[in-house]
Amino acid sequence: MLTYRSGDSLAHRLDPRTKLLAQAAFAAAAFAHTTPSGLAWLTVVALAFLAAGRLSPVRAIRGYLPALPFLVAAPLLSVVEVDVSPGSGAWAVGIDPAAAFEPLLASYRVLLILLVSAVYLHATPVRDTRAAIQRLVPGRVGRLLGVGVALVFRFLPLLRSDLGRIREASNARLGSERPLRARMQLVASAGIRRAFGRADRLALALRARCFAWNPTLPELRFERIDAVGLLVALALAGATLLGP
Numbered sequence: 001m002l003t004y005r006s007g008d009s010l011a012h013r014l015d016p017r018t019k020l021l022a023q024a025a026f027a028a029a030a031f032a033h034t035t036p037s038g039l040a041w042l043t044v045v046a047l048a049f050l051a052a053g054r055l056s057p058v059r060a061i062r063g064y065l066p067a068l069p070f071l072v073a074a075p076l077l078s079v080v081e082v083d084v085s086p087g088s089g090a091w092a093v094g095i096d097p098a099a100a101f102e103p104l105l106a107s108y109r110v111l112l113i114l115l116v117s118a119v120y121l122h123a124t125p126v127r128d129t130r131a132a133i134q135r136l137v138p139g140r141v142g143r144l145l146g147v148g149v150a151l152v153f154r155f156l157p158l159l160r161s162d163l164g165r166i167r168e169a170s171n172a173r174l175g176s177e178r179p180l181r182a183r184m185q186l187v188a189s190a191g192i193r194r195a196f197g198r199a200d201r202l203a204l205a206l207r208a209r210c211f212a213w214n215p216t217l218p219e220l221r222f223e224r225i226d227a228v229g230l231l232v233a234l235a236l237a238g239a240t241l242l243g244p
Contacts, residue, residue: 002121003157011053011123015222016132018229019120021155022049025236030109032240039108041181045236046112053119060118071107075100118192131217155198162194163187 011019020223026049028044061068079100081226133145165188172174175183 002060004125005122007054008223009054009123009125010053010228011049011055011119013223013225014123014229015220015226016124017136017220018222018226018233019124020132020136022233022236023116023120023231024227025240026242027113029236030113034105034109036105036157039105039112042109042112045232046115049116049119053123055119055122057115060115060122061111063118064114064123071110074107075104078103093242125218127218128220131220134217135220155202158198159191162198163191166190166194186237 026042026045030039033042047057052058077098079095081099082097137145167175170183170186175186178186180215
């Protein structure tokens with residue numbers, strides 16, 4: 001699971017608001033230029049993002065392994081065509097490889113966006129993310145979004161780690177010999193119990209620490225180096241407005 005790791009890379013030194021704007025601009029450009037040529041130059045930009053955060057593409061992709069089957073399944077399923085005869089009700093299955101072109105571009109577009117978001121997760125502390133959101137979205141709505149994002153970023157790695165330990169414990173007890181459905185039920189039920197237990201402990205910990213909607217957050221300040229990130233965001237925004 002991708003989490004924050006301290007470092008001194010360019011991405012680490014940027015203000016989180018700059019990184020959020022650059023990430024949003026990249027996503028908008030990816031949706032505006034979902035063509036082979038557009039995705040080709042966006043791939044170069046995504047690799048530049050990874051280099052700025054000193055994050056390996058392999059590690060970034062591994063962090064999104066649960067999502068990869070869905071990205072692969074979309075083009076594969078799109079090539080299957082089912083023709084149903086209105087009179088007899090008979091049906092036939094055909095294969096059309098050309099139908100996978102658009103879904104393949106869409107899946108690759110999502111992969112590029114995930115790679116860029118991996119750089120943000122790798123180079124931005126959770127408290128800085130919360131502070132950035134609450135400054136970009138004023139009022140109680142911003143505080144609610146900041147709290148939600150902070151809890152999700154901290155909670156998801158724990159849940160994934162719990163599921164891994166549950167699978168390891170099940171395999172140690174010859175759970176791998178059980179049918180697939182039984183293994184899924186075991187892991188799912190144990191994972192849900194563990195998640196509710198963590199949620200109860202989290203609620204108790206928040207009350208014990210007098211949880212507040214408006215805590216003292218880290219000070220955010222734009223530096224000269226943020227001009228680089230802002231220029232990249234503006235360039236991507238301009239490419240989005242120009243269209244394909």
